[in-house]
Amino acid sequence: MAKRKVEKFSFDYDIAASIIDYARKVSEEGLTKGTWGNISVRDGGYIYITPSGFPYDKLTPKHITVVDSKGNKVYGELAPSSELPLHIEIYDKRADVHAVIHTHPIYSTIVSITLQEIPPIVEDAVMILGERLFVSEYALPGTKELAKNAVKSLGDNHCVFLKNHGLVAVGENLHEAFVATLVAEKTAQIYIEALKIGNVSVLPSEHARVLREKYLKSYRQK
Incomplete structure (x- = not known):
């Protein structure tokens, strides 16, 4: 029987650099504080992810950790983010997702509680994120339970609010995931402020469906 050829891993510095770029954007936008939050990119059978508890402004490509689809480390001296199970679960259930950004923005966190x-x-x-945006059931951070709860409430959407925790946004690439993060936080702020006034207008479900389908099928740039 012929031996199966094992693919040799080759670290992609461009992917690592892009993660660092967006980590700094996240920090600049005030979407998280300190070392909280995490970012990953899926490249084939590998996941590039920010390390646990490491300041974003100190990151260099060598600090990015790479794991396989099961979470086994294949590159990096630092431990991967403690929320690695969340990233793995999303990639496992969503073939269309190749980037995940987890943050702790103020209004999104208010929504979560x-x-x-x-x-x-x-x-x-509606177009960028989904028709209805859900808050997942609570579970301790870094657990498989949190990961499964998040994926269940994420569904086919591009964001989910983690109960008493924060926000997760996903996309085909980091740019889409970052835009989804910004739009989710803006939407959370709009909704909270609107609730204070009352008489919140909601789009008809059939219109919301059309808008979402238009974005997915023709509006966004590949």
């Missing part, structure tokens, strides 16, 4: 979902209230959120 006060609401169960955000209805379709603004067109850009």
Whole structure:
């Protein structure tokens, strides 16, 4: 029987550099504080991810950790983010996702501790994120339970609010995941402020469906 050829891993510095670039954007936008939050990119059968507890402004490509689809480290001296199970679960269930950004923005976190979902209230959120945006059931951070709860509430959307925790946004690439993060936080702020006034207008479900399909099928650039 012929031996199966084992693919040799080759570290991609461009991927690592792009993760660092977006980690700094996340910090500059105030979407997280200190060393909280994490970012990853899937490249074939490997996941590039930020290390655990390491300042974003000190990151260099050599600090990015790479694991295989099971979470086994194949590159890096530092431990991967403690939320690695969350990233693995998302990639396992969503073939369309190749980038994940987890942050702790203020308004998204408020949503996570006060609401169960955000209805379709603004067109850009519906198109970019999904028709209804859900808050997942609570579980301890870094656990498989949290990962499974998050994926269940994420569904086919591009973001999910983690109960009493923060926000996860996904995309085909880091740019899409980052835009989804910004739009999710903006939408959370809009909804919270609108609830203070009352009489919140919600888009008709059939219109929300059309808008979402338009974005997925024709609007976004590949």
